[in-house]
């Protein structure tokens with residue numbers, strides 16, 4: 413809708429109403445991405461985690477807070493097989509068991525297990541360098557994605573027909589992140 417209004421505004425006489433709506437669009441555009449902050453208090457941490465997945469999933473998931481030295485503390489015990497947390501880059505997420513194994517492999521620079529995993533990131537992410545997960549500081553091939561889910565694991569390569577370019581043309585459409593690396597996975601926008 414925002415793009416449509418902007419187009420119409422350029423094509424005709426630009427009015428104050430359209431300007432106000434466009435300003436509103438800009439605010440919403442910023443809100444589709446989470447901040448890099450990792451809250452240090454439990455209530456704030458849990459509140460941010462809750463933006464990662466549907467309420468009924470988070471309510472029955474294990475919620476963990478990363479501590480120093482690769483340790484984590486469980487803030488909520490889970491019963492549905494999902495684990496929710498805030499990643500070191502500030503992105504809140506909920507992952508199934510295989511999704512967690514995959515993320516540990518990425519974090520530990522290890523080969524991911526030959527499994528398929530699923531991860532919710534319904535708050536969007538804080539951005540990534542699409543050529544490699546361990547070279548984020550280069551800001552090369554930078555891509556930031558709004559609310560999405562991810563299918564991860566080496567077997568995702570069997571899902572054909574998704575763009576595999578380093579520079580993502582449109583992150584509002586499904587695409588492959590980290591193409592050609594052991595960590596390539598599918599990014600599927602949800603709105």
Ligand SMILES: [Cu+2]
Pocket residue numbers: 533537560561562
């Ligand atoms: Cu993601």
